[in-house]
Amino acid sequence: MALLFRNATTLTMTAPTEGHPLRANVGIEGNRITMIDATGERTAEFVKRNADNLTDIDAQGQILMPGLINLHTHAAMTLMRSYADDIPLMTWLNDHIWPLEAKLTTDDITLGARLGIAEMLEGGTTTFADMYWDEAAVARQAIEMGIRTVVSPCFVDGRMEGFESDVVECVTVAKECDRVSVRVAPHAPYSCSKANLQRGLEVCRELNLAVHLHLSETDDEVAQIAAKYGCTPVEFIDSLGYLDLPAIAAHCVKLTDRDIQILRDKKVGVVHNPQSNMKLSSGTAPVWRLQQEGVSVALGTDGTCSNNDLDMWDEMRSAALLQKVSGNDPTVLPAYQALRMATVEGAKALGREGELGIVAEGALADIILVDTSRPHFHPLHDIVSTLVYCGKAADVKTVVVDGRIVVSDGVVVGLNYTELYTEVDQHVARLIRK
Numbered sequence: 152m153a154l155l156f157r158n159a160t161t162l163t164m165t166a167p168t169e170g171h172p173l174r175a176n177v178g179i180e181g182n183r184i185t186m187i188d189a190t191g192e193r194t195a196e197f198v199k200r201n202a203d204n205l206t207d208i209d210a211q212g213q214i215l216m217p218g219l220i221n222l223h224t225h226a227a228m229t230l231m232r233s234y235a236d237d238i239p240l241m242t243w244l245n246d247h248i249w250p251l252e253a254k255l256t257t258d259d260i261t262l263g264a265r266l267g268i269a270e271m272l273e274g275g276t277t278t279f280a281d282m283y284w285d286e287a288a289v290a291r292q293a294i295e296m297g298i299r300t301v302v303s304p305c306f307v308d309g310r311m312e313g314f315e316s317d318v319v320e321c322v323t324v325a326k327e328c329d330r331v332s333v334r335v336a337p338h339a340p341y342s343c344s345k346a347n348l349q350r351g352l353e354v355c356r357e358l359n360l361a362v363h364l365h366l367s368e369t370d371d372e373v374a375q376i377a378a379k380y381g382c383t384p385v386e387f388i389d390s391l392g393y394l395d396l397p398a399i400a401a402h403c404v405k406l407t408d409r410d411i412q413i414l415r416d417k418k419v420g421v422v423h424n425p426q427s428n429m430k431l432s433s434g435t436a437p438v439w440r441l442q443q444e445g446v447s448v449a450l451g452t453d454g455t456c457s458n459n460d461l462d463m464w465d466e467m468r469s470a471a472l473l474q475k476v477s478g479n480d481p482t483v484l485p486a487y488q489a490l491r492m493a494t495v496e497g498a499k500a501l502g503r504e505g506e507l508g509i510v511a512e513g514a515l516a517d518i519i520l521v522d523t524s525r526p527h528f529h530p531l532h533d534i535v536s537t538l539v540y541c542g543k544a545a546d547v548k549t550v551v552v553d554g555r556i557v558v559s560d561g562v563v564v565g566l567n568y569t570e571l572y573t574e575v576d577q578h579v580a581r582l583i584r585k
């Protein structure tokens with residue numbers, strides 16, 4: 152199976168500081184990008200080689216770029232989207248979200264994940280790092296719908312049961328499909344006891360798994376950890392040994408100089424979630440400072456209760472704007488760096504640099520095509536700026552994951568939307584009633 156996108160405005164994201172799109176024919180064979188032909192000299196040979204099984208697409212007027220990487224979310228929370236808004240974090244969790252989450256069945260999580268994955272795919276997200284309970288169900292949905300995922304079974308005090316069996320099940324599911332990998336997710340330093348965190352670490356080591364956690368999100372968390380352990384959340388998690396493993400840490404809003412040093416030295420992939428941080432009044436993560444200090448910062452939406460969508464375009468824009476407000480400097484976090492956070496840096500944080508998050512020969516064929524025909528793309532002075540400051544999820548028309556077209560003309564291939572929405576309404580009505 153081969154795909155050929157002709158005359159695409161191709162943004163490879165391979166340069167570190169600025170993007171120079173080139174007009175090229177991009178060829179995919181199997182699950183890899185095998186040709187980026189700017190001169191047109193290699194295309195005839197590509198067509199000849201794949202004549203029996205070629206989908207040949209005219210991509211004139213479209214921007215071909217790497218698929219987006221949403222490095223922190225809770226896909227199944229789509230079922231609780233807009234259920235409880237404009238409430239302080241701890242009240243929101245304790246009185247609204249956690250009681251409802253306790254009622255979720257595997258069927259609910261499967262359905263919520265289906266809705267979330269549909270939304271992510273439509274918006275050009277080709278990889279998502281998820282954290283939740285019953286992650287094996289999320290992994291199975293990801294396999295079925297064609298997206299790439301890093302599922303992270305979560306544990307938290309009072310909900311340890313099922314965690315270890317979920318991890319084992321996820322590992323088994325991941326063996327069936329290259330698009331699935333597994334991490335262990337301690338919910339957060341404030342919500343997990345030291346004993347539970349130590350057990351989680353043992354699970355990581357026993358099964359050779361990396362880590363995905365919430366870290367240093369709020370002042371409240373910092374105060375709790377200081378009172379309990381006499382150090383910062385980053386120092387505490389590091390002292391347990393978690394940061395000696397490959398780790399992605401969501402939020403990292405409240406950081407000391409020492410914390411930043413630890414994150415850099417331990418090569419932690421920080422995941423910035425600007426809209427969630429804004430909505431829950433957590434504060435502004437020091438993204439620009441982290442980047443200047445050499446810390447890799449990727450981008451995530453967080454769950455749909457604190458965002459409330461899974462739109463990475465919104466997230467890129469928010470990240471750039473928020474740094475300019477907090478830094479009182481319009482030059483910080485320029486558009487290309489925001490775009491890198493959603494692509495290259497996400498891949499780097501997952502240890503898959505050079506394979507994901509770029510358009511390059513030999514890289515995995517996770518790419519998207521963005522339509523530029525709508526008014527907000529005109530005039531097109533600067534493609535990168537326009538993508539970041541004007542781009543919308545609905546501009547994504549084609550999505551390819553692992554060499555397969557999973558979104559065509561803006562819709563998820565093979566998905567019955569009417570059936571999905573009916574089922575979501577039924578499940579939500581039952582959950583609220585329970």
Ligand SMILES: [Zn+2]
Nearest residue numbers: 365401453454
């Ligand atoms: Zn989260």
